[in-house]
Amino acid sequence: MTVICRMSLAMLLVATLSCRGKMPETATATAPSATTSASTTSTAVTAAQTTTTSPCGFTTTGGGPSQIPPVATSGNIPLYVPLPSVVNSQVQIRPYFDWFSWEEFIALNWPASTKGRGNADQPSNASVFKNAKNGSQTVWGTWKANWELFNQGSTRPSPFDSWDVKIPAQCSAAKPGQRELVMSSKGNTVLNDGVQAFSFPLVDANSNYLLYEVRYNRAAYEFMRGTDANQKSWLYLAKNLSPPTQQTMPMSTAAAAHPGEQDQLGAMMLKAAWRDMTGVPASERNRYYVVEAQVYNPETQQCTAKDVGLVGLHIVQKLQDFPEWVWSTFEQVDVLTSPQHPGLLPACTTTDCSQVHGFANRPQTTTLDPNPANRTPVPAARINAIPTTPPGQSTVDANMMFQQSLAGTVWANYQLVVTQWPFNAGNFKPPENRGTYPCGAGAPFPETGAVNVTMETYFQSANDAVGAGGNSCMSCHYNAALYDFSWGLKRRPHA
Numbered sequence: 001m002t003v004i005c006r007m008s009l010a011m012l013l014v015a016t017l018s019c020r021g022k023m024p025e026t027a028t029a030t031a032p033s034a035t036t037s038a039s040t041t042s043t044a045v046t047a048a049q050t051t052t053t054s055p056c057g058f059t060t061t062g063g064g065p066s067q068i069p070p071v072a073t074s075g076n077i078p079l080y081v082p083l084p085s086v087v088n089s090q091v092q093i094r095p096y097f098d099w100f101s102w103e104e105f106i107a108l109n110w111p112a113s114t115k116g117r118g119n120a121d122q123p124s125n126a127s128v129f130k131n132a133k134n135g136s137q138t139v140w141g142t143w144k145a146n147w148e149l150f151n152q153g154s155t156r157p158s159p160f161d162s163w164d165v166k167i168p169a170q171c172s173a174a175k176p177g178q179r180e181l182v183m184s185s186k187g188n189t190v191l192n193d194g195v196q197a198f199s200f201p202l203v204d205a206n207s208n209y210l211l212y213e214v215r216y217n218r219a220a221y222e223f224m225r226g227t228d229a230n231q232k233s234w235l236y237l238a239k240n241l242s243p244p245t246q247q248t249m250p251m252s253t254a255a256a257a258h259p260g261e262q263d264q265l266g267a268m269m270l271k272a273a274w275r276d277m278t279g280v281p282a283s284e285r286n287r288y289y290v291v292e293a294q295v296y297n298p299e300t301q302q303c304t305a306k307d308v309g310l311v312g313l314h315i316v317q318k319l320q321d322f323p324e325w326v327w328s329t330f331e332q333v334d335v336l337t338s339p340q341h342p343g344l345l346p347a348c349t350t351t352d353c354s355q356v357h358g359f360a361n362r363p364q365t366t367t368l369d370p371n372p373a374n375r376t377p378v379p380a381a382r383i384n385a386i387p388t389t390p391p392g393q394s395t396v397d398a399n400m401m402f403q404q405s406l407a408g409t410v411w412a413n414y415q416l417v418v419t420q421w422p423f424n425a426g427n428f429k430p431p432e433n434r435g436t437y438p439c440g441a442g443a444p445f446p447e448t449g450a451v452n453v454t455m456e457t458y459f460q461s462a463n464d465a466v467g468a469g470g471n472s473c474m475s476c477h478y479n480a481a482l483y484d485f486s487w488g489l490k491r492r493p494h495a
């Protein structure tokens with residue numbers, strides 16, 4: 001059944017998607033104000049007309065306009081996905097989500113202003129981005145780290161713009177704003193920054209562990225920090241989340257998508273994976289975004305300065321049209337070893353590694369071994385290919401287009417692996433209310449197989465991810481749906 005409804009612009013949408021006012025009403029791909037590269041040579045594709053009914057109760061047809069919008073080199077974070085006026089199928093609209101992911105990536109990696117936290121330096125001046133030195137502080141690097149919110153004991157976490165946080169005395173050499181990574185593996189909980197979510201540490205080709213960090217933007221942080229006036233709004237305290245009730249973070253709104261709305265950035269969260277750059281030759285090192293970090297090891301209580309290179313970046317944003325968030329994940333292009341470049345992880349030597357699991361030699365325990373000689377590097381392959389549909393406008397094509405546009409910056413050495421989003425966003429129901437994946441999560445697309453090799457190395461295949469919540473962002477995070485899909489908010493609050 002296809003329903004036609006009347007909105008401010010006549011739109012033809014698929015059954016349950018329509019009539020909710022859930023989708024942007026603009027037909028054109030309006031990029032945030034910035035310089036626009038004119039290099040979109042590819043043409044829109046139109047797929048064959050086939051009608052499919054989803055188990056989640058909507059129908060899709062092939063066809064419809066499908067084209068990656070032009071690159072905008074802008075420090076303004078996109079606030080909506082510029083969908084075409086006709087939305088027929090998931091694959092058709094992938095290019096608009098991939099464009100959105102890349103524009104987020106550019107804006108978040110924009111050099112940060114020194115005023116406050118989370119602000120871009122001259123967001124409309126593309127040369128600020130293009131000429132930034134490798135290692136310059138980025139906008140997302142100034143967001144609040146999860147330990148600034150959850151690990152402050154009885155101290156009230158500081159306001160978003162403040163750099164004033166309690167850090168271990170051993171890390172006192174750290175300059176304000178310098179990145180601190182916590183190398184922790186106390187027990188098998190999710191609260192370990194040296195260990196992957198629900199899983200094991202990752203050992204790279206040089207026998208170093210990867211390090212992970214989680215950060216929140218202003219809207220997400222302030223939502224969890226609450227207001228001074230109302231102690232019950234302090235959600236970093238476990239008692240304020242009990243009994244569990246639906247948490248809803250602020251969502252981004254945009255006048256261009258919904259006339260009458262304010263342009264307002266809502267909640268964003270991210271998770272990054274870093275490699276130790278010690279021993280990486282200069283020719284390879286230049287291909288990574290590298291910063292000096294203070295690495296704190298709670299077991300030895302030591303803090304060590306190390307050069308670390310960005311290898312993986314998860315970015316999520318909660319949007320008015322997509323309240324189950326838009327999930328994007330990037331990797332540095334040398335994560336897997338290629339004939340041209342020694343990778344972060346060695347190549348697989350067995351088909352079991354290269355085709356079944358995507359890894360071999362997974363560590364036996366979650367405990368981090370201080371002696372590199374006792375660690376075995378983890379060979380890896382990508383089990384879920386970077387999407388090649390729709391043809392000519394796929395994620396692979398978006399990567400070529402954006403990398404070309406970013407040539408000369410270190411960011412041209414990064415690639416979008418996948419964007420996952422709720423196609424039937426109006427249909428949210430958390431597991432606690434008898435919702436089930438995928439329909440209760442808003443019918444995510446792709447439904448499975450959306451992971452990052454640096455962060456969900458051991459959950460690439462559906463089989464290996466059984467019991468962990470599945471091999472995709474949204475299936476796993478759906479188990480934290482009551483906490484607005486934030487595993488951190490579900491697991492980290494303290495007494």
Ligand code: HEC
Binds near residue numbers: 314450
């Ligand atoms: C197997 C489960 C699983 C999968 C798959 C997974 N995550 Fe997560 N993710 C977690 C857990 C657990 C945490 C919390 C870690 C912590 O608090 O340190 C987390 C943290 C995050 C955070 C930090 C914010 C928060 O509190 O949740 C972001 C952002 C994120 N993941 C994005 C993604 C994206 C994007 C994907 C898919 C490409 C993905 N995740 C796949 C389990 C998963």
